[in-house]
Amino acid sequence: MTLRRGLLGFAALFVALALLPRVREPLDIPVSYLVFLGLIWFWTAQATSWNILSGYSGYFSFGQGAFLAVGAYTTAVLAGRHGLDFFLTIPIGGVLSLLLALGIGALAFRLRSLRGEIFALLTLAVPFVLASLALVNTAIDGGQGIIVRLPSYPEFLGSFQDLVYLLFMTTGLAALAVAFAMQQSRFGWALFAIHDAEEVAEGLGVPTFRHKMIAIGLNGLFGGIAGCIFALQIGFVAVQSVFGLTVPLFVIVMSVLGGRRHWVGPLLGAAVIVTLQDRLSASGFEGWSLVVLGAVLAALVILAPEGLYARLRRRPLPVTAAFVVPFVAFALLGTWGDPLDWAMAGMLAAAVVAFVPSIRWERRSDRRPGPAAAEMSPVPASPVTPAPEAADAVVAALSANRDDDASPDAPIVETFDVTKQFGGVRALQGVSFTVRPGEIVGLVGPNGSGKTTLVGLMSGTLAPTSGDIRVGGVSIVGLPPHRIAHLGVARTYQIPRPFASMTVRDNVAMSLMFGRSGLSLQAARAAAAEHLELVGLTRRADALPSEINLHERQLLEMARAVAQRPRVLFLDEALAGLNPVEIDNAVTVVRRIHESGIAIVVVEHLLRVVNQLATRLVVLEQGRTLAEGDPRVVMREPAVVRAYLGSAADA
Amino acid sequence: MTVLQAAISGALAGGLYALMAVGLSLTWGMLRVINLTHFGLILVGGYLTFELATNVGINPLLTLVVTVPVLFVAGAALQWAFDRFGLTEFNSLLVSFGLLIATIQVVSNVWSADFQRMSADVNPYATQSLRLGPLVFPAPTLLAFLAALAIVGGAHLWLQRTYPGRALRAFAQDRTIAAAFGIDHVRLGALLGGAAGASAAVAGMLVAVDRPLTPSTPFEWFGIVFAVVILGGIGNTVGTLAAGLLVGALSGVVATVWSPATSPLVIFSLIIVALLVRPRGLFVRRVT
Numbered sequence: 001m002t003l004r005r006g007l008l009g010f011a012a013l014f015v016a017l018a019l020l021p022r023v024r025e026p027l028d029i030p031v032s033y034l035v036f037l038g039l040i041w042f043w044t045a046q047a048t049s050w051n052i053l054s055g056y057s058g059y060f061s062f063g064q065g066a067f068l069a070v071g072a073y074t075t076a077v078l079a080g081r082h083g084l085d086f087f088l089t090i091p092i093g094g095v096l097s098l099l100l101a102l103g104i105g106a107l108a109f110r111l112r113s114l115r116g117e118i119f120a121l122l123t124l125a126v127p128f129v130l131a132s133l134a135l136v137n138t139a140i141d142g143g144q145g146i147i148v149r150l151p152s153y154p155e156f157l158g159s160f161q162d163l164v165y166l167l168f169m170t171t172g173l174a175a176l177a178v179a180f181a182m183q184q185s186r187f188g189w190a191l192f193a194i195h196d197a198e199e200v201a202e203g204l205g206v207p208t209f210r211h212k213m214i215a216i217g218l219n220g221l222f223g224g225i226a227g228c229i230f231a232l233q234i235g236f237v238a239v240q241s242v243f244g245l246t247v248p249l250f251v252i253v254m255s256v257l258g259g260r261r262h263w264v265g266p267l268l269g270a271a272v273i274v275t276l277q278d279r280l281s282a283s284g285f286e287g288w289s290l291v292v293l294g295a296v297l298a299a300l301v302i303l304a305p306e307g308l309y310a311r312l313r314r315r316p317l318p319v320t321a322a323f324v325v326p327f328v329a330f331a332l333l334g335t336w337g338d339p340l341d342w343a344m345a346g347m348l349a350a351a352v353v354a355f356v357p358s359i360r361w362e363r364r365s366d367r368r369p370g371p372a373a374a375e376m377s378p379v380p381a382s383p384v385t386p387a388p389e390a391a392d393a394v395v396a397a398l399s400a401n402r403d404d405d406a407s408p409d410a411p412i413v414e415t416f417d418v419t420k421q422f423g424g425v426r427a428l429q430g431v432s433f434t435v436r437p438g439e440i441v442g443l444v445g446p447n448g449s450g451k452t453t454l455v456g457l458m459s460g461t462l463a464p465t466s467g468d469i470r471v472g473g474v475s476i477v478g479l480p481p482h483r484i485a486h487l488g489v490a491r492t493y494q495i496p497r498p499f500a501s502m503t504v505r506d507n508v509a510m511s512l513m514f515g516r517s518g519l520s521l522q523a524a525r526a527a528a529a530e531h532l533e534l535v536g537l538t539r540r541a542d543a544l545p546s547e548i549n550l551h552e553r554q555l556l557e558m559a560r561a562v563a564q565r566p567r568v569l570f571l572d573e574a575l576a577g578l579n580p581v582e583i584d585n586a587v588t589v590v591r592r593i594h595e596s597g598i599a600i601v602v603v604e605h606l607l608r609v610v611n612q613l614a615t616r617l618v619v620l621e622q623g624r625t626l627a628e629g630d631p632r633v634v635m636r637e638p639a640v641v642r643a644y645l646g647s648a649a650d651a
Numbered sequence: 652m653t654v655l656q657a658a659i660s661g662a663l664a665g666g667l668y669a670l671m672a673v674g675l676s677l678t679w680g681m682l683r684v685i686n687l688t689h690f691g692l693i694l695v696g697g698y699l700t701f702e703l704a705t706n707v708g709i710n711p712l713l714t715l716v717v718t719v720p721v722l723f724v725a726g727a728a729l730q731w732a733f734d735r736f737g738l739t740e741f742n743s744l745l746v747s748f749g750l751l752i753a754t755i756q757v758v759s760n761v762w763s764a765d766f767q768r769m770s771a772d773v774n775p776y777a778t779q780s781l782r783l784g785p786l787v788f789p790a791p792t793l794l795a796f797l798a799a800l801a802i803v804g805g806a807h808l809w810l811q812r813t814y815p816g817r818a819l820r821a822f823a824q825d826r827t828i829a830a831a832f833g834i835d836h837v838r839l840g841a842l843l844g845g846a847a848g849a850s851a852a853v854a855g856m857l858v859a860v861d862r863p864l865t866p867s868t869p870f871e872w873f874g875i876v877f878a879v880v881i882l883g884g885i886g887n888t889v890g891t892l893a894a895g896l897l898v899g900a901l902s903g904v905v906a907t908v909w910s911p912a913t914s915p916l917v918i919f920s921l922i923i924v925a926l927l928v929r930p931r932g933l934f935v936r937r938v939t
Contacts, residue, residue, distance in 0.1 A: 060741070062748075107923055116741050117685055118881070122923070125874040129915050136912035245870060249752050252745065287760045294753030298746040302736045 002522075003184040010177040017169050021162035031161050036340070038165040038233070040274045041172035042226055046247070047254040047266035048175040049222035053215040054252075055260030056188055058195035059116060063104065063123030065247035066130050067220045070097040071227020073134060076146040076237035086151030090228045097224020098217050105216040109209055124248075131243040145238035148231050167229045172267075175222040179263035185521055186513045191215055192261070193510055196499035203459060204564055205485035205514040246290065253297045259307025261501065268308050272347050279344045304355050311354040323350035410473065411436050412488065412568045412599055413458055418467035419623075420453055427453040429623040430467070435568050440590075440600045442614030442631060444607065446643055449620040451603045452494070455570045458601075459491045460484035472567065486516055488567030492560075492574050496553035498545035504556055505541040508532060508563045515564030528563065534596070535559040535589050551582040558589060568599045575609060587612060607635070619643065656786055657907035658900045663792040665879075665899015666799035667861070669892045670854045671872060672879040673803050674726075674847030680886015681823040682840050683740045684733050687747040690869035690876075691754030692722050692848055696855020697864050698762055704773045704859075711774055711860050718852040726848020727841040734840050751869065759866035768863040776860050791861035798853055803892040806846070810888065815839055823886060874915060875902070878922045884932025893934060 024034060046064060054060045074093030078084040104126060108119055134141045150160060157163050182188035190211045193201035202208045231237050250273065251266075258269030273293065280289040304311065312319050327346035330336060337345075413435040420428040428450045435441055443451050456462035458469060460481040469476050471487040490511075498507050505528045512524035512531075519527060532538045535555040540548050545556065554574055561569050575586050583606070590613060594600050604610050610617065610631065617631040621643045627634045634640060675689050696718050703714040729750075733743055771778060779790040810816035822829040822836050830836065858864065875898060883894035901921070902914040909917075925933060 060745075117744060120741075120744060121877045121881070125877070125919055125922075128870065128874045129919050132912050132915050136910065244867075245752065249748070252748070256745070287756065290756035291753045291760075294749040294751070294756070297749030298753075301742050301745045301749070302738070305742070 003181060006180055006184060007177060010173060010180070014170070014173050017173070018166060021158045021165060024162075031159075033340075034161050034165045036274070036278060038161070038168040039278075040270050041165070041168035042230060042233075043250060043254060043270040043274055044172035044267050045168065045175045045222055045226040047251045047258075047270050048172070048179050048263070049219045049226070050248075050251040051255045051260055051263075051266045052175075052179055052182065052191075052222075053212075053219040055255050055265070056182070056191035056195065057212060057215050059212065059216075060120045060252070061123040061216075061219065062120055062245075062248045062252075063126040064219075064223055064251045065127040065243050065245070066100065066123075067097045067223030068227035068230060068247055069127065069130060069134070069242040070100055070220075071224035071229075072231035072237050072242045073140060073146075074224070075228040075231040076148050077140060079151065080146040080148045080231075080237070086148075086232060087153075090225055093228035094221050094225040097227065098221040101216045101220025101223075102213060105213045109212050109216075127243045131239050134239050134243075141237075141239060143239070145236055147236050148234075151232070164229065164233045167232075168226070171222065171226050171229060175226075176263060176267060178218060178222075179266075183263050187211065187214070189506075189510060189513060189521060192501060193499050193514075196501050197497050199461070199481075200493070200497045200499070201510070201514075202481045203461065203485060203491065204511050204560065205482045205516070206510075207480070207482050209480070249290070249293060249297070253293050253300075255307075256297065256300050256305070257308055259309030261306070262309050265307050265309045268312075272308070272351070275340060275344055275347060279340060282340075308351070308354055315354065319350045319354045322353035323347060325349070409436065411470075412472060414470045415454070415458065415464075416468045416470075418454075418457060418464045418469060420450075420457060420462065421465045427623055428457070428464075431620070431623070431625055433458075433618060433625070435599050435601055437567070437599055438597075438615075440594055440602060440613050440615050442610035442617045443601055443603045443620065444605075444610055444617065445620035445626070448622075449643075450623045451620055452572060453623075454620070455491060455572050455601070455603055459489050459570060482514070485514075485564060485566075488516065488565075489570070490515075490561035490564040490566035490568070491570040492554070492557035492572060494573045494576060496545075496550070496557045498553060498556055498560075500545055503542050503544060504537055504548065505529075505532065507545065507556060508559050511560045511563035515566070517563075517565050531559045531563045534562060534592060536585075551578055551586070554578070554586065555589060558593065562593055562596070562598065566598060568601065569593065570601045570603070572603045573605065574602075575604065575606060583609060611635070653907055654904055657903040659786060659788070659903075660792060661903015661906075662896045662900040663788065663796040664903065665895040665897070666796035666892075667792070667854065667857055667895075668872075668875055668879050668899055669883075669895025670795065670799040670802060670850060670857070671876045672883065672895060673799075673806060673888060673891045674850040675876065676880045676883060676885055676891045677806065677843060677888065678730065678847050679740075679880065681819050681843060682730065682733075682836075683743075684730065684738070685740060685744040685747065686729065686733075686844075686847070687744065688729060688750045688754065689726075689747075689847060689851055690872060691751045691758075692725060692851035693855045693858065693872075694755065694758055694864075694866065694869055695725075696722055696852040697859040697868075698758055698767070698855075699852075700856045700859040701762075701767055701769055701864055704769050708773060711769065711776070711856060715852060715856055718856060719849045722848040722852040722855075723845040724848070726851065727845030729848070730844025731837065731841045733844075734837050755866050755869065762864075762866070764866055766863040766865050769859060774860060791857065794860065795857045798857060799892060799895065802850055802853060803888050806850075807888040815842060819843060874919060878918060881922065882925055882933050884934055887932060887934065890932055890934040894932075897933075 021034065046068065050061065050064050071093035074096055075086065075089040078089045078092065079086045104123065108114055108122055111118070135143050153163055157166060182191070190201065190206045193206055194208050194211065198208055227242070234241060254269030254273050255266045256269070257272060258267065259265030276292070277289050280286065280292065323346040326349050327342045330342040330345060331339070411434045415431060415433045417430045417432055418428055419426065419430055431450070431454060433454065443454065445451055453462065457464050460476055460479060464477060471484060471489055474487060476484045476487065499510060502510070505525060508528040508531050509521070509524035512519045512527050513521060529538065529541070532541050535558050537552060537555055537559060540552060545553060548556070558571070558574065571590065575583050578586060587609060590600065590602070602610060602613055614631050616629065617634045618628045619626040619634060619640050626643055627637050627640050671693055675686060678684050678686050699718045699721065700711055700714040703709060703717060704711045733746070738746060769777070776790040776794060781788040781790065781793060810820060818829070818834045819839055821832070822834055822839065826836065858868070879891060879894045879898050882898065883891035898918060902918055905914040905917045
């Protein structure tokens with residue numbers, strides 16, 4: 001609903017902005033302002049397209065210049081040299097740039113060890129390779145540069161400057177609308193999750209590769225289209241003017257300044273930076289603008305990495321006032337500068353008000369005990385146990401939801417003679433393991449016996465060296481983890497790994513969106529409530545993961561896993577580090593999850609807990625199954641006692 | 652023969668890339684800082700050499716007496732600042748990118764954007780060369796090669812044999828434990844940053860001796876130097892030297908056999924393949 005209303009808003013804004021060239025002359029607005037606004041829209045398009053990949057998903061690209069250049073050269077070569085209609089070159093340039101982006105993505109995102117830094121350096125190299133290609137290849141440039149002539153266009157569009165403004169504005173607004181729509185839907189949230197914890201996102205059902213490819217594709221598409229129009233505006237395309245590092249510098253500074261997590265950020269950043277740039281060159285400091293921008297980037301990353309938009313949201317009135325007051329004051333005085341100078345003065349004042357007080361505030365908060373201290377407290381300030389009847393209702397609702405496509409007794413997970421080798425270490429040597437519906441299987445064994453390896457194999461984060469693993473009868477060997485999640489496997493992590501930038505509620509909503517339910521963003525947020533009720537985190541729904549304690553984070557892990565609607569849940573030492581009260585509470589929660597119809601595998605060191613919960617016990621030792629069966633019987637077997645207590649106890 | 656000549660000249664020139672890369676690689680590997688400003692320091696080193704040699708009239712090699720201390724201090728100060736603000740690896744990349752752009756623009760404002768070259772009377776090395784049979788070794792690349800050998804070798808011994816070197820390696824492996832054993836990473840980091848700055852001074856001098864300077868030259872180094880850093884293994888001194896010579900020889904041969912413009916393409920394709928197959932560098936022993 002908000003999505004549709006927002007997009008209608010964009011359409012209305014488009015109509016209003018498109019009228020500007022019409023009313024320019026009656027209102028006596030100079031053409032230079034139109035050029036200036038066009039430039040803001042150009043950079044909005046570039047920065048927004050960059051932000052869809054780099055801001056949303058966290059994969060910083062230094063290769064924006066490549067997309068701009070591909071677009072600019074497409075127009076220059078096709079329209080400037082071969083006389084193709086300029087308007088036809090726009091889609092061609094966009095598609096070529098899109099293909100380049102997909103090529104980069106297909107290569108880079110397949111690297112198993114790809115880290116953000118390596119991706120940044122790879123993309124840094126791309127424009128240089130393309131620039132050297134363009135320089136020597138006479139079919140592209142050959143070092144001469146290419147003149148782009150004015151195309152013929154319908155007369156009602158106005159002058160050349162009007163045309164360029166309209167084209168830039170349309171592109172910029174379209175990029176913004178896409179960025180907005182993403183933020184309001186599952187798509188953008190998948191990217192946010194990739195930003196926060198990519199492996200976890202994949203494990204709970206997000207097809208991360210596909211989402212990264214779409215993000216980089218959109219980056220290339222809009223970067224290329226804006227590049228085509230840029231070629232028309234500058235009229236002469238040369239390697240020096242379209243490649244180079246000022247393009248990535250500009251888009252990065254704009255997005256970091258404005259804020260990377262919100263679609264408005266790049267627009268804000270573009271407006272501020274273009275104004276700053278314009279005023280610096282108007283005052284004769286042209287040579288220093290890059291010095292200023294470089295310094296601004298360095299200062300922002302250190303002092304205010306979350307950007308202007310977040311600050312604006314926190315103190316909207318003072319910041320707006322700081323902008324409006326100087327602007328109006330100078331306008332009324334009328335003794336100094338033109339409106340852009342007044343706007344610049346207002347922006348600087350607003351930036352001071354937005355950033356400076358919060359710097360002081362953050363220094364003070366350093367001294368306050370952070371969440372780390374809260375974790376130390378022996379008992380949670382208020383027990384998080386939910387009212388039993390409310391929880392029972394939730395259990396009933398969840399189990400009613402369950403679609404049991406498979407026959408009730410068919411095993412959910414089976415491993416057949418699985419081995420796993422890490423270099424020379426044989427972590428698992430032929431383990432066959434089965435989980436049936438309705439079971440709580442305790443998986444125990446001494447340190448290094450292969451428990452966590454087995455869980456990793458069954459949830460797809462590791463691949464077996466030999467043997468087969470089936471979930472619901474389907475072999476999962478070689479499947480990406482998100483597909484395995486969709487077959488009905490969920491897990492928690494020994495050290496909780498929440499999505500740090502999302503609230504507790506949104507963490508759970510991620511599973512509802514990308515797990516087996518596949519809800520929309522709105523529906524998932526609403527449905528998250530009952531899962532929070534199940535683990536007793538309702539009160540903390542709007543807190544950030546950094547604001548809750550270890551026990552609550554472990555409960556969040558469970559809620560997030562259950563929200564995937566799995567058939568089997570692996571709890572990998574989910575109770576480690578808890579005090580006895582917290583453990584009892586967690587055991588209650590696990591029972592409740594089990595009652596809702598999910599089979600559970602508990603990996604645990606605490607035998608007391610395992611004995612309380614498990615319906616069947618599997619003991620691993622040195623990568624082999626040592627014993628299996630009823631917990632009370634198994635724990636008395638001499639071999640098990642020996643494995644746990646050493647051979648002396650046996651004697 | 653031309654291919655052999657190309658390979659040897661390329662490898663010698665690759666010494667310069669190794670020299671540029673080694674400071675970057677060590678601060679990345681040991682201190683978790685990706686310092687793009689390193690390229691700015693090299694640029695400043697080159698221009699200082701140019702300025703001193705041209706206006707004071709001293710031998711370019713002697714300018715190191717001034718440039719090495721200056722850039723040592725700059726490198727140490729930079730590293731201290733990265734530490735002071737507790738930047739993550741990734742944020743250091745962003746901050747140093749901003750500082751690099753600012754540095755380049757300042758250099759351009761001071762020395763103009765035009766090409767600057769030391770005249771032949773202050774720079775005797777530009778025209779000299781060593782002949783061995785049919786093979787020719789131009790003096791600047793030979794100097795670069797020798798400097799790379801000396802500096803990378805020195806850095807390697809320093810890391811292996813001295814207390815600060817060992818402390819740094821301990822710190823690189825586990826910061827918390829190293830700190831618990833009393834390793835003062837702020838001072839050690841500044842020392843390593845300073846050493847990287849000093850190596851930038853030498854590299855800058857060699858650039859100024861070999862070719863004309865322009866403020867935008869760092870952009871030409873980016874690709875190939877990071878290729879050397881990654882292929883050599885991040886933080887691996889000897890690996891960096893080997894990767895520098897290899898990449899240099901390879902691009903020399905490709906440039907001769909095909910054309911100079913294809914060599915970046917070939918090099919980058921190889922880097923991507925190397926990242927796919929050996930993501931931790933060409934020379935790292937397999938650790939399981």
